[in-house]
Amino acid sequence: MAGGSVARVLVDSPLPQLDQLFDYAVPERLREAAVAGVRVRVPLRSGGRIANGWLVEVASSSEFEGRLSELDDVVSEVPLLMPEVWALARAAADRAAGNAGDILRVAIPSRYVRAERAWRAADPDPGELPGPGAAIPGYERGRIETGIDAGQRMALAADPRPVRLDSGEWVGAWAATLAAAAAHTLAADRSSLIIVPDYRDQEQLQAALADRVDPRRVLRTDARQTGGERFRAFLDATGADARVVIGNRSTVYAPASRLGLIAIWDDGDSLQNEQLAPGVHPRDAALIRQEQSGAALLFLGHSRSVEVERLVEIGWVHEVPPVRHVRPKVIPTEQQASPEPGSARIPSSAWRAAQQALLDGPVLVQVARPGHAPMLTCDRCREPARCSACGGALVVPRSGGDPRCVLCGTSASTWRCPVCEATKLRAATVGASRTAEELGRAFPKARVILSDGERPVLKVGAEPALVVATRGAEPIADGGYRAVLLLDGERMLLRESLRVAEDCLRWWANAAALAAPGAPIYLVGVAGALAQSLTSWRLSEWASGELASRRALRFPPAVRVASVTAAPALVAKALDAARDAAPGVDSLGPVPADEGLERGIVRFDYAAGVAVAKALRAEMIRVATERRRPVAGQPPKRPAVLRVRFDDPEVP
Known part of the structure; x- marks a missing residue:
């Protein structure tokens, strides 16, 4: 189709065969509202249904030679899907053999029309930028600040003691360290994303930030907030002003203007494990986003996860030791x-x-x-x-x-x-x-x-x-x-x-x-x-010793794993496809799982991850699209299921 506007839309569906961009014609009545990043409604050819979706980009032409269906409607009044968030969702989903739409449901909160219209009508007042602050204590003077400015990946051991803020409130020293790093980033008019396990950590971090940063520059994304409050904070993050966004694991996907720092506190906490498909850990999403954006990446904890230790040992993350060895x-x-x-x-x-x-x-x-x-x-x-x-x-x-x-x-x-x-x-x-x-x-x-x-x-x-x-x-x-x-x-x-x-x-x-x-x-x-x-x-x-033991046994994170759960015949085919995808791939099982299904484990080196993900993804699409004829006199069978989870935390 040449001439006129073409909307490239990601349909919001869990079906793997729909995880791609579809072209739709933009009718004249929607030309002004149909911009990249808005929610839309589109027709599906099957059954005349209308589905929700995201308008990812607007093009002038389409490679499809037939007649394009038209957009049904534009739902949101402001763009919510930022280009960098889409790039992250697509890359993270491909790495985990999942749907980008599933990640966007985690990344973007539900829309609240009243909050959206109030945000559009409000006069934005983001607050003042902080001036240059004192050096981050406990580490070599200027080392962390230089790393942030250069977009480095760093692993820090947190100071194991509580500290008193200027306000008189007590917080963990880790919160003061992250607040100082965010303040340094904000002073350069760049945004920060800080991911913590739960609301307890958020309370300490917010108190520490209040000592260094104008509270109007701090946005909190928290499941304890009302839906309207969370959506309003998300809208603020889409603006042009530099912000500090703090919250739980979904914060890694938050929009941020001129992103300068991504920091994760206690990445090994089980609360950091994403429960929703495709189950991408915020640590992995942060590593992808750091490469895409060039922002600095900071891992901080009292104890180091084995995953971060692996990144340190291969030289992908730089260890920043404290000035002196403080121990309780x-x-x-x-x-x-x-x-x-x-x-x-x-x-x-x-x-x-x-x-x-x-x-x-x-x-x-x-x-x-x-x-x-x-x-x-x-x-x-x-x-x-x-x-x-x-x-x-x-x-x-x-x-x-x-x-x-x-x-x-x-x-x-x-x-x-x-x-x-x-x-x-x-x-x-x-x-x-x-x-x-x-x-x-x-x-x-x-x-x-x-x-x-x-x-x-x-x-x-x-x-x-x-x-x-x-x-x-x-x-x-x-x-x-x-x-x-x-x-x-x-x-x-x-x-x-x-x-x-x-x-x-x-x-x-x-x-x-x-x-x-x-x-x-x-x-x-x-x-x-x-x-x-x-x-x-x-x-x-x-x-380091634990990683060496797992490396000898080929246990994660020395290698990557993926769990495959389905009926016995489907598991066998999926395991065969994964083993054929790249050299060095092996499998364990299958063993009985729930509801008459079986589960197999695939082990592979990190270099084989792309090939294994493509192979298992192809099996998921094959199973989802395979037609099964009904048998006369028998009740219809349930649709076949093939569940794949990369880096499954439940794998013992």
Whole structure:
């Protein structure tokens, strides 16, 4: 089609065969509104349906020689899909054999017409740009600032202590570091994207930014916001003014004018794992966006993920060491044979330290899980106790009596260990509520504060208090905790996962970083290399050793993996296609999965990623478009399913 405007549209559909740009004619009535980046509605030839889509670009002609269908309507009044966001979504989807439309649903919030019209009518006032600030403390003077200006990729070890802001508020030193980096970037009239795991981290980061940056320059994207508030913040980010955008994992896709910095705090946190298809981790999306934009990329954490360690070792990311090796006072200890009364889970040395610290300020007690009932294991071999009827975990009811299954309620009075045939059980861990009750009785004069997923506490004062928190829910204390007790280490390490040791090290390190300088931190029930790494605070060395072990076994991230889930015949074809795509590709399984399906694992080197993704993508399209004739006298079969997940975090 020559002459007139042609709209190239991405149809918003989960079907893999529709993940491409389709040409539509732009009718005269929509010529003015049909600009790149707006939402549109388009007709589909099948069944005369109308579908939503994104107008990616406007062209003067089309390679299609037939008659083009016309756009049905333009939905949004302002462009929402920025060119750099589209480029990122397309590249990230191709790397993961996914749909770009699925990524755009994560990247762009739902439209709110009232918020959109109010934004168009408002007089923008982004606030003042900061002037040149002080050097970022803790690192070689000017090193990080120079790296930001040059668009480098850097990995930093965070300062493990709380700091007091000029406002008098206490935050983790990591938040002050990121705020200083964002302020430096903003002073050059460039934007920053800062990705953190959850709202607790956002609160600290926002407080640290308020000390350095005009609050009007800070945009927050948060699931706790109303839909209208989140959409208004997104609209502000599409403007021409430099901003600091902070939020959770989807923030990596936020529009940003003159992007100068992408920073990720604690990339190894499980909350950073994207749950929606195609499951692209923000770390991978950030690496793609950094290459596309030339912005600086900063990884910051108390402990380093094995993925970032790999990037450091191959020279793709530069390690920026701190000026001096600051480490918390971690004391590893094992359970005593005869603990003091009331402290069966706490060794006497840690117990006395907590008593003494309570005279001066708050004490943190980290536990493995929320709730009240203890989880049970075999007393002889420490195998987690499971229900013989359904496989659920066995716990002790709050009212007492025989252990019962947490799922079906079956009594376990006749339980026998399937591994060693012992019949005696022991408590592997006690929930946060039960721990708070026990400590309340042991310290009758102390105030006990419970913080978990259901009862979140973000901050506590400097007054004496026992703070019992589940991992990841520890509040920050004014001046830092006077002592920290890390309980249930043995229970945390029982989880069946390739990443269990890495996760535990991160949980313990993040909790230890909340202690006041010089305060004792007791690691209970854990010994060996993990305890030594935490004690010496040489966490990157542990990550390096872990990476070497995975490299020897061809486990991720030494290699990439993709999980393939489908009916047995489809899994076999997909695995064959992946193995034929490039040399060195191998597969594991398949093994039974849910609903009569099977799952296979494909392993391949990073250089083979493009070829493997194309091969599996082709299989997904083949399965989705294959016609199946109905059989007379039989109910229609469900459509065949082939699910592919690259870099699947659930692969053990």
